[in-house]
Amino acid sequence: MSGPQDGARDGPSTAGTAAVHTSHGTPRRRRSVTAVVAFILVALLGFGFVTQLRSTAAGDNLEALRSDDLVQILDGLQQREDDLNAEIRTQEATLQGLLAGGASSGEALAEARKQASELEIINGVAPAAGPGITLRIGDPARAVSPEFLLDTVQELRNAGAEAIQIGAVRIGVDSAFVGDAASLQIDGKPVSRPISVKAIGEPATLAAAMSIPGGVVDSVRRVGATIDVGQSRSISITALRTPRAPIYARPAG
C-alpha cells in the first residue's frame, strides 16, 4: 500500500519519537489525554453509525436528499403516474369493449330466442293465442270435401292467418287433406261434424276474406251446408304438431 495510513501517517520514526517522549512527565500526560480523546471519538463513531443506520432504516431518507435528486425522483414519479394513467385508460377501453360485446351478444341471444318462438308458432309446435276468427260449418249432409277445406286454409293464409286449427288438428306446412266428403281426414285424423276452424290473424280481414263473392261462405252455402263466422279478440290455439326432424336437409351457411 503506497497511500498514507491514518493513525500511522507520520511513520515509524514519529511514533517512536512520541513513545520515547512518554518517559518524561508532560508528554506522557498529553499522550493519555489524546488516548481519552481517541476513545471518545471511537464512541462518537459508534453513536453516529447507529444514528445513521436508524435514520436509513426509518426510510425517511428523502429529507437527506439534495434538491436535484428530489427533482429527479419527482420526475420519475410523474412519469410513472403518466404510464399508469395510460394503462388505466387502455384497460377501461378494453372493459367498455367487453361490456358492449356482452350486451350485444345478450341481445343477439334474445333475438334468436324470439325468432325461435316465432318459428315454433309458424311450424305449429307451440300453442298460440291472439285475435282471430272462428268458423263453424254445420254439414249434416256431409257435402264438404277435403278440397274445400284446403281452399279454406289457403284463403285464410292469403288473408294473413298466422295459426290455424281445424277440429283437433293444427295446420302446418305439410298438412294433408285426404279422404272424400263422406270421410274427411286431415293428417290421418278424421274430422268430426260440425267442423270448427280457428284462425289467428286480423279478425276483420279474415272475416272479409271468408265472405268475398265465390269465397268460402258462398261455396259452403252452395253445397247446402251452414257456416257461422265469428270474430274474437282472443282465440287460443292449443293443438300441436309433432316436430319432424329433417332426414336429408342440414342447416347450411
Next chain:
Amino acid sequence: MTESTAPPAADSAAHPAAGRWSAIVFAVVALLAGAVIGLLASPSVPDWLAPYLPIAVVAALDALFGALRAFLQRMFDSRVFVVSFIGNVLVAALIVFLGDQLGVGSQLSTAVVVVLGIRIFANVAAIRRQVFHA
C-alpha cells in the same frame, strides 16, 4: 519493524501483551458504548446534518481501520489517530458541502465514498496480511 516494536513494549513494561491488547478492548468497549447510547437516545438527525452524516461515518470508519492497521504494525499513535479522525471527517464534510454549493453534491459525495472505500479496502488488506500472514 524491530525498532518500532520496542518503544510501545517499553511503555507498558510490566504487562507488555496485556497493556497492548487492553487498548483494543477499550476501543471496542467505547464503540459499543457509543452504539448503545445511540440506540437508547435514538436522536433524529437534524436536516442540515443529514447529507453529511453518512459521509462523516464512512470517513471515521476509514480512520478507524487505519488506526487498527497501524496498531497491528505497532506504529499506533493516539495523537495521529485523533488528528486524522477529525481531519478525515472535516475534509469529507467540507468536500460534500462545497459540492452542494457548486451543484455537484451527489457526484462529489459519491467520489468521497469511493475514495474512502478504496482506502478501507487497502487498510483491511494490510490488516489481513498482518493477522494471517497471507
